[in-house]
Amino acid sequence: MTRKGPALHHFDIGPEEQLEALRRGAIDIVREEELLEKLLRSHRGGRPLRVKLGLDPTAPDIHIGNAIPIQKLRKFQELGHQAILIIGDYTAMVGDPAGVDKTRPMLTREAVMANARTYLEQVGKILDMERTEILYNSRWFEKMGFSEIIRLASRITVARMLERDDFSLRYKEGIPISLHEFLYPLMQGYDSVMVRSDVELGGTDQLFSLLVGRDLQRDFGQEPQVALTTPLLEGIDGQRKMSKSLGNYIGITEEPEQVFGKAMSIQDGLMRKYFLLTTDLPDERIDELLSDNVHPKEAKMELAKALVARYWGREAAEGAAREFDKVFREHELPEHIAEVVVPRKEVKDGKIWLVRLLVLGGFAQTNSEARRLIAQGGVNINKQTLTDPNLDWEVSPGAVIQVGRRRFARVTVGE
RNA sequence: GGGGAGAUUCCCGAGUGGCCAAAGGGGACAGACUGUAAAUCUGUUGGCGUAGUCCUUCGGAGGUUCGAAUCCUCCUCUCCCCA
DSSP states (O other): OOOOOOOOOGGGSOHHHHHHHHHTTOSOEETHHHHHHHHHHHHHHTOOOEEEEEEOOOSSOOBTTTHHHHHHHHHHHHTTOEEEEEEOTTHHHHOOOTTOSSOOOOOOHHHHHHHHHHHHHHHTTTSOGGGEEEEETHHHHTTOOHHHHHHHHTTSOHHHHHHSHHHHHHHHTTOOOOHHHHHHHHHHHHHHHHHTOSEEEEEGGGHHHHHHHHHHHHHTTOOOOEEEEEOOOBOTTSSSBOOGGGTOOOBTTSOHHHHHHHHHTSOGGGHHHHHHHHOOOOHHHHHHHTSTTSOHHHHHHHHHHHHHHHHHOHHHHHHHHHHHIIIIISOOOOSSOOEEEEEGGGOBTTEEEHHHHHHHTTSOSSHHHHHHHHHTTOEEETTEEOOOTTOEEEOOTTOEEEETTTEEEEEEEEO
């Protein structure tokens, strides 16, 4: 279960104190004075701030990296402010060029809508959806005429666009930039105009777009929003930004054991960042865990537990930790093992070609890949390593096959 | 519109007629060591029922040749310079 924070009303907490809470883990606040001013006014007038976060449903899953600004939005909610979630169904079709070195593929409307549905489900693990305003930006973009697009496009210069690192880098390297990518920040900025946001959240790579929002709001006679950015999180490979397509992510709907295991595999050097951005442990506790008094592995266990607890609750976290110890310290079998059902027709004379079994079990894409795994000693059944790729294995239902260090399955025979 | 350069396997990148399923690096995977960390070392990295004088892959379509990633023609796309 998701922990819902205490039902705080923003009158309960003073503006300075709110600012303090909001600052945690933030990179830029443009501008902080303005934010304080807005908080003061809101507090005085009893009117919540309108805090906007745009999500482009470009992938079906939300991971703990893109959950960071969502968590920040939740913080605003806890402080009594109005959360506005923009589902960028229109912008997703363009594809955000921020921080990428090539044009994103344009998504079809169907794919975007399917993703949007799973997003909303998943966001519900973080936000109080009852108090969240949800808007699809196709609502205003769909009916926008070309003349309006031209007017919007006139608000920004090519030079300013090319100032951006991602664009200038691509330009210098001779990597194509399509014109429509220039439109992206304008669209995101226009969203802010449409919802009259007081604050917009986003990752640091969003700063430019958030600032364009300020400019556009000014042009439309509105008070500019405050831009608040959060850090980008490295993926579990420790190299690149966490992303679904790189496969280095921890999804917020992944099973507790999965989340725990992935968290345990991050580099030690990343721990502080993960603690700070993906858990809500107090700073003092984090310092304590990362001091010399605590073995790094113990600290990481705490990190993994805190992370699981955030999305699955305390109990699931404890369970995942026990399971982890069992499998990786005591080398016992995990509690829940997926089943591989071998169709009866694949079994001949009570035997099945081991390579075939691996492919059927999804451990390998092709026979060749399965052969390699076997030859390299990466496959065992009931803890007995099998290294002959030509082996016809005598099927014994209930046997546990292990591939690599972390993939297990129990073999059964069925249709 | 004119001129030039280019497109290679997951990515970068070498390869200019046979020795090419294609160097090297990165990534990934497996093994050793470990804390499912880092570092290091080793191996693997198109497919095929167990293997070959086999099949598919060097942007696409044709062609030359006994033989093409490599040569020719056309096409598509990208970058650069000029307008």
